[in-house]
Amino acid sequence: MRTVQLRRYTLVEGEYDAFVAWWNEWMPRVRPAAGFPIEFAYGLPETNEFVWAVSAEGDEDAFLAREKEYMASDARAEAFAGVPQRVAEYNIRFVRDVVA
Structure with a gap:
C-alpha cells in the first residue's frame, strides 16, 4: 500500500520564482531521502500557485x-x-487513486 x-x-x-528555485534545490534531495518520493510538481505562475505530491509506503x-520524523x-x-x-x-490532503 502507498499513501499519497x-x-x-x-x-x-x-x-514565485524564488520559491521554485529553492524547491528545486532542496525538495528533490530531502523528501526522497526521508522516504517520500515526489510524484509530481507543477507551478501556476499566473496565479502564484504550486501543486505537488509526495508518497510513502x-x-x-x-x-x-x-512525516513527524522528517x-x-x-x-x-x-x-x-x-x-x-x-x-x-x-492546502495539504491525502488523496486516493480513482482510476479503475
Whole structure:
C-alpha cells in the first residue's frame, strides 16, 4: 500500500520564482531521502500557485509517523534555514487513486 499526499500552495505575491528555485534545490534531495518520493510538481505562475505530491509506503498513520520524523530532521532544518516565508496558504490532503 502507498499513501499519497497532495500539497497545494498559494505563494506570497512576488515570491514565485524564488520559491521554485529553492524547491528545486532542496525538495528533490530531502523528501526522497526521508522516504517520500515526489510524484509530481507543477507551478501556476499566473496565479502564484504550486501543486505537488509526495508518497510513502503504508497507510496514512505510517505516512504521518514518517512525516513527524522528517519534520524533526537535520536535513529539513538545513533546507529551511534562513528561508523567508514564501507560502501564504497551505492546502495539504491525502488523496486516493480513482482510476479503475
